[in-house]
Amino acid sequence: MQKGIKFRIYPNREQENLINQTLGCCRLIYNKGLAMRKEAYANGEKVGYTQTSAMLTALKKCEDFSFLKQADSVALQQSLRDLDRGFVNFFQKRAAYPVFKSKHNYRQSYRTLNRKNNIRIVGKYIKLPKLGYVKICQSMEVGKINHVTVEHTPAGKYFAVLNVEFEPQPRTNNGDCIGINVGIKEFYSDSNGKTVANPQYLENSMRKLAREQRRLSRKQKDSNNREKQRIRLARVHEKITNQRNDFLQKQSTMLIRENQTICIKDLNVKDMMRNHKLAQHIGSAAWGKFFTMLLYKSVWYGNKIVKVPTMYPSSQTCSCCGYQNPLVKNLAVRVWECPNCHAEHNRGINAGINILKKGLQMQSA
Structure with missing residues (x-):
């Protein structure tokens, strides 16, 4: 089984700036992917994750969007996967139609995957892609980390939500x-x-x-x-x-x-x-x-x-x-x-x- 564990992290000034920049890049890519899908639908065309992913690749090669190379590439791809999942949920009548993300929303987050153990906890620090070692307040032991969501809350705090492998042990109760x-x-x-x-x-x-x-x-x-x-x-x-x-x-x-x-x-x-x-x-x-x-x-x-x-x-x-x-x-x-x-x-x-x-x-x- 899998479960989420939420720990507070304490990034330094440089890491904060990089987190905020990654949040903005993920929001930009999500909005551009949504606009691309809406325009294609208006023209009677069909656009999926493959087309939006190609759009991201093209944007990175453009000089005006060169700043996208500084963000975590996996996080940018995951924002497009979230958009695709949003449309799947909409067509299966599990959610409303996806809307554009706003920078004025004070709760922002992005998700990145654990590949080749690039996300791990070492002592009092957690290693995250692009960010390096970030100080973490760990309250419990964790298993294998599948992916992590970096969250910036309205109160100005930063959290890492870890998706980990979990083997629950049956507990005896009074019956x-x-x-x-x-x-x-x-x-x-x-x-x-x-x-x-x-x-x-x-x-x-x-x-x-x-x-x-x-x-x-x-x-x-x-x-x-x-x-x-x-x-x-x-x-x-x-x-x-x-x-x-x-x-x-x-x-x-x-x-x-x-x-x-x-x-x-x-x-x-x-x-x-x-x-x-x-x-x-x-x-x-x-x-x-x-x-x-x-x-x-x-x-x-x-x-x-x-x-x-x-x-x-x-x-x-x-x-x-x-x-x-x-x-x-x-x-x-x-x-x-x-x-x-x-x-x-x-x-x-x-x-x-x-x-x-x-x-x-x-x-x-």
Whole structure:
């Protein structure tokens, strides 16, 4: 298997300039390839990766584009491969039509391949094509490196995302089965009666974000002070993202380690985000990313994820007698009593129990 590992790198001034130049060259080649394809399509012709690659070769021979020779040639080819993959995804209805890349986007990246071990970690440094040895903050051991993505973030930091070979070792767990019901106030409630509070990192930082945004809006356009304030604002957003990712990683790993079968509801988070009253809170909770982590970790360690149908009324159904109470459709109802068997239910925990029952029923069917 393969996985991505992200390390922060600390290039010197010369290496920073070369990284920024390579980012600009990759963006230029991508845009020229996209323009070439659009023009050919308008003329009724067909252009693929072979034609755009020949265009790159011709540009390098032109004096006006001689600066392309200073960039990593593999990275330039990979930008054209990314463009080709974008069109494949578009025609197979997996993505939108490719658009031109802008230099005003503060998150830029390029990818290069490991050929003849030209990408490797040596002590506290990583060797990258054209850049040489760049200082790296390595937090874990890595296997064979297939390719690396050099990323420049809006906060002004540089990262190397390594795609490495990975041999997951099966982990022993308690063999338990659990049902998970995600929410906004409680991040999730499970069938064991446990609730995990939503840390609400975004909501807790809204005042600070608003203050930094006001300061940014008062700065003169294109000034150095505005750029400094933009980075301060970006670092606040970055901290929120890091806090959320750390929380999701820890919770998903804990569930995988303790349970063999995890039953979740197959929620369409994208459609739920269309509710403008709840969209910010749903996005802050990041249910989709949480489910994605559970899925790929279950593949690594041999766990079983069972998805219960979206429309299954897990919150309205009494987990004791099976009575369906239509009054519980109101999200404000957090605790309710079953009119049939008079059992008192916590909305989240009751839903977790029903999700577990339905998931086990689907698994045995």
